[in-house]
Amino acid sequence: MAACATGFILNNNVLIVAGSLVGASGIILTQIMCKAMNRSLTNVLLGGFGQTVNAAAEDGPAIVIKEVGVEEAAMLFDAASSVIVVPGYGMAVAQAQHVIRELMEQCEKRNIDFKFAIHPVAGRMPGHMNVLLAEANISYDKLIEMESINDEFPSTDLVFVVGANDVVNPAARTNPQSPIYGMPILNADKARTVIVSKRSMGKGYAGVENELFGYPNCLMLFGDAKQTITKVVTEMKDMS
16 A cells, blocks of 8 residues: 555556555455454454453363374374364474475375365465465365365364464354454364374464363374474384
C-alpha cells in the first residue's frame, strides 16, 4: 500500500499497479488466515493474541508427557500401516523437509500409506508448507488439506507432528477458556499414536499449553527436527 501511495505522489503508474496488486494479495491472505483462526481482523491486530493466559491450564494439573527415543520412534514407523505428517513452522526453521522426504521413501518401501495434513495457517502464511514440501520434491497429491483429511485421523496408525503446535491443540475444541477455542484444527489427537517432534516444550504462537502433549497416545521426540528425523531414517534403513 505504501508503494501504491508513493506511485500516486510520483505519478508512477508502475508503482501504483504493483502496490495495488501486492496490497490486494496481502488482504486476501490475511482474510484466509483470520478465517482459519476463527478470529476477526480487528481481534488479530488489537486482541493481544499470545498474551492471554489460559487460566484453566495454569490452575490445573501439570501436563505429564511421555518421551520417545529415536530407536523406538523408528520401530513405530516400521510397524505402522498408515502415517500422516503434520508439518509446521518448526519444520521450516529446522529445514527438515528433505529428510522428511527420505522418511517418506523408507515408509513407502514398506507399503505404508504416507500423507501430509496441511493446515491453512501452518507456517507463516497460507501455502508455506506446500512450498517447502514441493521444494523437497514431494508429490502434490500427498499434500491433503484439513477439510479433506480430518476424517482420516481416527483410522490412522501414526501421526507425526513436525514443528506444529496450535494447529493440533485439542483445546480449540474442548476448552472454552482458551484463546484459540473455536479455531479449526487438525484432529491429530484422534490417531492411534502421535509422535511430536519439537526442540522443547515451548508454546506456539497462541502462547498456550498444548493439551495434546499430555494425551496418553502422544509421545514427544525432542531435539532438532532435521537431526532427529535423520537418525530415525538411519534406524529404519538398518532394519531393512
